[in-house]
Amino acid sequence: MDVLVLGARGTLGRLVSEGVMSRGHRAIAQPRGEPLARSEVIVNCAGASVAMALGHGWRGYRAVDVPIGLGAVAHARATGARLVYVAVHHPPALRGCAYVDAHEQVAAAMSDVDGAVVRATGFFSAFASLVPLVRRGLPVDVGDGRARTNPICERDLAEIVVDVALGGDGPRDVAAGGPEVLARREIYDLVAAAAGRRVRSVPLWLARPGSALLSLLHPRIGQFARFAAGLARHDVIAPALGTTRLADYLQEDASAHVGGSRTRSAWHAR
Numbered sequence: 001m002d003v004l005v006l007g008a009r010g011t012l013g014r015l016v017s018e019g020v021m022s023r024g025h026r027a028i029a030q031p032r033g034e035p036l037a038r039s040e041v042i043v044n045c046a047g048a049s050v051a052m053a054l055g056h057g058w059r060g061y062r063a064v065d066v067p068i069g070l071g072a073v074a075h076a077r078a079t080g081a082r083l084v085y086v087a088v089h090h091p092p093a094l095r096g097c098a099y100v101d102a103h104e105q106v107a108a109a110m111s112d113v114d115g116a117v118v119r120a121t122g123f124f125s126a127f128a129s130l131v132p133l134v135r136r137g138l139p140v141d142v143g144d145g146r147a148r149t150n151p152i153c154e155r156d157l158a159e160i161v162v163d164v165a166l167g168g169d170g171p172r173d174v175a176a177g178g179p180e181v182l183a184r185r186e187i188y189d190l191v192a193a194a195a196g197r198r199v200r201s202v203p204l205w206l207a208r209p210g211s212a213l214l215s216l217l218h219p220r221i222g223q224f225a226r227f228a229a230g231l232a233r234h235d236v237i238a239p240a241l242g243t244t245r246l247a248d249y250l251q252e253d254a255s256a257h258v259g260g261s262r263t264r265s266a267w268h269a270r
Contacts, residue, residue: 001025003165004039004081006072007046011125012086015158016043016165023166036075041165042115044072044085044106050099050126050224060219061102069106076113083115084165086157089175089238090119094230098223116164121177121238122151122231124249127191131250134195141201143232145185150177153249156242177238180245184232187246194250204232 003020007013008029017027020043028037036042048057048064057064069085076083087103094100107117130140160176188199202210207229215222 001041001166002028002037002039003041003043004028004030004037006030006042006044006068010045011123012154012158012161013043013045015155016045016161019158019162020165023162025166036071038079039081041082041084042072042076043161043165044069044083045161046072047102048220057220060215060223061099062105063219065102066105069103070109073106073109073113076110076115080114082165082168083110083113084161085110085115085117086161087117087119089121089177089236091234091236093234094227097227097230099227116170116172116174118157118161118164118174118176119238120152120157120175121149121236123157124151124153124178124244124246127151127187127246128194128250128253130191131195131253134191134197134199137197137200139200139202140191141184141188141199141232142207142229143184143201143204145188145201145232146183147232147235148181148183149187149231149236150179150181150238150240151187151246152176152178152238152242153244153246156244160241174241175238176241178242178244178246179240181237182246190247190250194253204229207232 003025005013005017005027008017017029020027028039030036046068048061072083085106087107088100090100095104110117133140157176164170164174192199211222211225211229
């Protein structure tokens with residue numbers, strides 16, 4: 001079976017491609033800017049980066065994710081391919097955030113095609129990417145740390161996505177989280193332990209206007225900052241489909257970097 005993977009160069013897309021090939025199928029990486037290849041299955045892991053740093057793109061999530069997603073939907077509709085889209089698990093209160101809204105616009109457009117939406121909580125790699133910032137003493141958390149979530153390892157998520165992509169009939173909406181429900185303070189304690197420094201946080205009252213100002217200067221960073229501020233106020237908990245613990249992941253990540261044997265691309269993805 002041919003599986004077209006959009007976003008195959010990103011962390012999740014690369015793992016999905018590896019999972020597809022490990023099961024004896026062909027993973028097709030779509031070159032940017034070229035017409036979509038024909039395939040039996042499309043997995044859309046593509047989208048604007050969520051890296052909170054310059055150099056990862058300027059345009060906002062609606063401007064990037066929606067055209068990519070609607071293009072994939074149109075291609076699936078025209079060819080009869082099964083489409084699996086990786087979106088974001090979120091509480092209703094965050095539905096209006098640009099980051100969430102971009103994903104939900106694409107999910108809504110899939111109503112008349114064969115496929116499924118996999119809505120994931122935060123990726124472990126996103127927290128691992130904060131370790132260098134904490135080592136530099138930069139604030140990386142928002143609020144009082146009481147909101148809870150169960151982030152998922154991208155390796156576990158890739159296996160879930162491949163299962164859904166190759167499984168045919170099944171739920172059209174799959175929410176996926178990790179095995180542990182943790183308060184944000186507990187998560188950032190783990191990040192601090194990996195960094196060897198205390199995590200500094202920004203008060204919530206400052207984060208809200210700060211994200212609005214950032215949106216004027218850099219739409220993508222500002223939009224994700226608004227989403228992050230929302231996460232500091234609301235629990236985001238999905239069914240525990242992953243099995244990897246965050247502490248184990250961060251320890252493995254730190255060991256790999258010390259050994260110089262691992263390279264990772266930024267999330268956004270994905």
